[in-house]
Amino acid sequence: MLNHKLIVNRRLSNGSSIRVGELAENNSGIYFQYDENYLNQHTTISPFALEASTGIQAGPATPHKKLHGVFADSLPDGWGLYLMDRIFRKNGYNHKTITQLERLAFIGDNCLGALNFEPTMTLAGEQQKKDISIQELGKKAIDEFEGTETELVEQLMDTAGSGGARPKVNAILLPDGSYTTDRHASGKHCLIKLTSDKFDLKHDESLVEFCCMTLANQCGIETASFDLLNASNNRYWLRQERFDCVGDKGRLHMISASGLLDASFREPSLDYVDLVKATHVMCGATEAKKVIQRALFNFLICNQDDHAKNFAFLCDDKDNWTLSPFYDVVYSPSLYGEHMTAFNGDGSRPNKQALELMAKHAGINPKEPLRMADEIMENISNASTLLKGAGVSSSITSTITSTIAGKWRLLHQ
Numbered sequence: 455m456l457n458h459k460l461i462v463n464r465r466l467s468n469g470s471s472i473r474v475g476e477l478a479e480n481n482s483g484i485y486f487q488y489d490e491n492y493l494n495q496h497t498t499i500s501p502f503a504l505e506a507s508t509g510i511q512a513g514p515a516t517p518h519k520k521l522h523g524v525f526a527d528s529l530p531d532g533w534g535l536y537l538m539d540r541i542f543r544k545n546g547y548n549h550k551t552i553t554q555l556e557r558l559a560f561i562g563d564n565c566l567g568a569l570n571f572e573p574t575m576t577l578a579g580e581q582q583k584k585d586i587s588i589q590e591l592g593k594k595a596i597d598e599f600e601g602t603e604t605e606l607v608e609q610l611m612d613t614a615g616s617g618g619a620r621p622k623v624n625a626i627l628l629p630d631g632s633y634t635t636d637r638h639a640s641g642k643h644c645l646i647k648l649t650s651d652k653f654d655l656k657h658d659e660s661l662v663e664f665c666c667m668t669l670a671n672q673c674g675i676e677t678a679s680f681d682l683l684n685a686s687n688n689r690y691w692l693r694q695e696r697f698d699c700v701g702d703k704g705r706l707h708m709i710s711a712s713g714l715l716d717a718s719f720r721e722p723s724l725d726y727v728d729l730v731k732a733t734h735v736m737c738g739a740t741e742a743k744k745v746i747q748r749a750l751f752n753f754l755i756c757n758q759d760d761h762a763k764n765f766a767f768l769c770d771d772k773d774n775w776t777l778s779p780f781y782d783v784v785y786s787p788s789l790y791g792e793h794m795t796a797f798n799g800d801g802s803r804p805n806k807q808a809l810e811l812m813a814k815h816a817g818i819n820p821k822e823p824l825r826m827a828d829e830i831m832e833n834i835s836n837a838s839t840l841l842k843g844a845g846v847s848s849s850i851t852s853t854i855t856s857t858i859a860g861k862w863r864l865l866h867q
Contacts, residue, residue, distance in 0.1 A: 458573075460555050462486070462525070464499070465568045466771050469703030474499060474569070477525065479555050484513040484520045497773050499569070499707060500524035501736055502714060514716050517723070521554040523713035528565040529557055531719070531763070532619025533599065537611040544607070545577045564612065564637065567698050567708035568769075583609050588625055588633040589685055592648050595621040599650055609635070621648045624696075643699040646683060647692045655785070660692040661844045662854070663784040666755055667694075668840060673833045675747060676779045690845075697779045698768065707769040708778065712762035719763040724795040727808065729765060731815040733777060736767060741777040742816035748780055749812070750827045752793070753804060754834070754861045755854070759786040761794035785854050803864050824865070831862050 460477040472495070475488040487510050488498075498506040503523055505511065511522070518526035530538060538560065539549035562574035584606065586594075591613070594604045599621040604610070613623045613635045625633045626641040634641070649657040660682065667677045680694040698708045710719075715732060717723040726749045734742035745765075752760045759782070766778040788794070792801030798808035809823040837858060841851040 460559055461572045463570050463572065464492075464496075464707060465563075465570065465703070465705040467700040467704040467706060468771075469701070471570075472496075477555055477558070477571075479520075479553060483515075484522070484554060485510050486513070486522055486525070487511070499769070500709060500714065501775070502732070503716060517712075517716060517718035517720075519554050523716045524709050525558065525569070525713075526554070527567065527708070527710050527713035527763075528561055528569055528571070529554070530561075530614060530618075533621050534611070534614040534618070537598075537607055537614055540603075540607050541577065541611055566696070568705035569707070583612075583635075588623065588635070588646065588683075591635065592621075592623055592646065592685060592691060595623060596648055596650050599648075600652055612637075620653070621650065622646060623648065627693075640702045643696040644693050645696055647694075649685075649689065649691060655850060657689045658846050658850055659784065660690050661846045662841070662850065663692050664690075665837070665840045665844050665846065666757070666783045666785060667692075667780075669755070669834045669837060670751060670780055670783050672836075673747070673751060673830050675744070675751060677783065678779045678781060694781070697781075709767050709769070710763045711765040711767075714767065715762070717762040719761040719794075722761075722792070722794050722796060722801060724762045724765075725798065726795055726804070727798050727811045727815060729795065730812045733767075734815055734817065736775045737777055739817045743818055743822075744777050746812050746816055746818075746823055747826055747830070749795075749797070749804065750823065750865075751780075751783075751830055752795075753797075753865070754827065754830055754858055755783075756785050756787050756857045756861060757783060758788040758791075758793045759784075765795075785857070787857070803861075827862070827865050831858075834858065 462474040462477060463471045464474045465471050472492060473489045474492050475486055478485050488508050490508050493506055498504045513520045513522040542549040542552055558571045559575040563570035594606050595610050598604050623646045625635050625644050625646055626639045627633055627644050628641045649659050653659045655662055664682055667680055670677055678694040678697045680692060682690040683693045685691050698706050711717060711724060711729060712719040730742050730745045733745050764782045767775050768778050769775050797804035798811055810820040813820045813823050838851055838855045
């Protein structure tokens with residue numbers, strides 16, 4: 455347990471920093487207090503969970519182990535958490551006794567979004583970084599993910615970022631077209647999503663995600679800029695630009711639906727009806743309608759891994775909120791055939807009542823969602839051609855296209 459307070463800072467879009475407040479913990483919980491100067495210039499960083507007050511505010515017991523959701527967003531999950539725990543064990547610490555604030559101190563300023571934490575925790579004998587290509591580093595990450603420990607665990611942790619269950623690399627695309635993992639370099643901040651034989655789609659996953667994001671763009675759904683990075687041996691990884699970054703040093707504050715609503719992302723805990731409602735309150739009717747469009751797109755392409763961390767909101771320097779670009783958009787059927795985010799309590803499909811409720815909370819005509827679905831179907835009619843052209847196997851292509859057709863028929867029953 456930290457024996458000192460943890461300072462929370464926010465980096466603005468011009469690269470400057472402002473102190474947001476302080477975090478502290480004791481045996482009964484974790485507490486946050488805003489800095490008065492921050493509230494004189496800004497409003498709350500978590501609209502539904504933190505009051506714009508200098509009073510001490512306790513974090514909820516669940517789902518983030520007593521940590522406030524907006525700060526839990528800065529912690530890794532899955533891949534990053536595995537690497538972090540391995541580093542703690544390597545340095546003689548029992549990872550099970552490391553507290554949430556100690557993990558934030560270890561992350562410091564190496565997280566997604568605009569928040570960062572100080573003082574940072576440093577470990578003795580930290581590994582010297584090796585000069586290694588992005589392809590080589592990615593292969594080391596895949597080896598680690600598949601069970602073969604590498605000697606570059608600290609370097610992998612430094613590039614892991616704070617989100618996602620699967621291996622990825624945060625890198626800077628330099629003006630000459632090469633990459634560096636030096637996050638202070640000048641260039642485009644990118645997230646490179648790796649592939650593995652352990653994935654359901656194996657090494658076709660990046661190709662499928664590339665196609666799904668292309669289809670989303672064809673429907674007028676905004677995504678981050680993306681392309682495919684040649685990983686060698688006829689394999690490709692998806693590279694997308696980070697939408698929380700502004701130039702080299704600027705940041706937009708970001709909060710996931712998990713952090714905003716204190717909703718678990720490890721299990722079904724969110725409903726599209728509530729997500730539409732929350733978006734309308736924070737961002738207005740136009741952004742709420744976008745949620746419906748994304749919900750329908752996820753349903754039609756069978757993206758059932760639509761958990762609470764796969765929706766996010768961005769906040770500019772004047773505290774205006776918008777829905778983030780669409781991300782983690784990929785054909786991903788679950789074992790149980792249900793979405794992580796439900797449709798008015800039904801994880802399998804959006805029935806008429808669910809669609810009408812979503813429309814109501816977005817302030818649109820109750821018939822509009824079905825019209826939107828038909829428009830999506832028209833815009834993704836080239837899915838088979840697109841998948842084949844990207845090099846996706848014929849069996850996966852056939853499965854995805856037949857699934858899309860089946861989902862559309864379900865929607866009209």
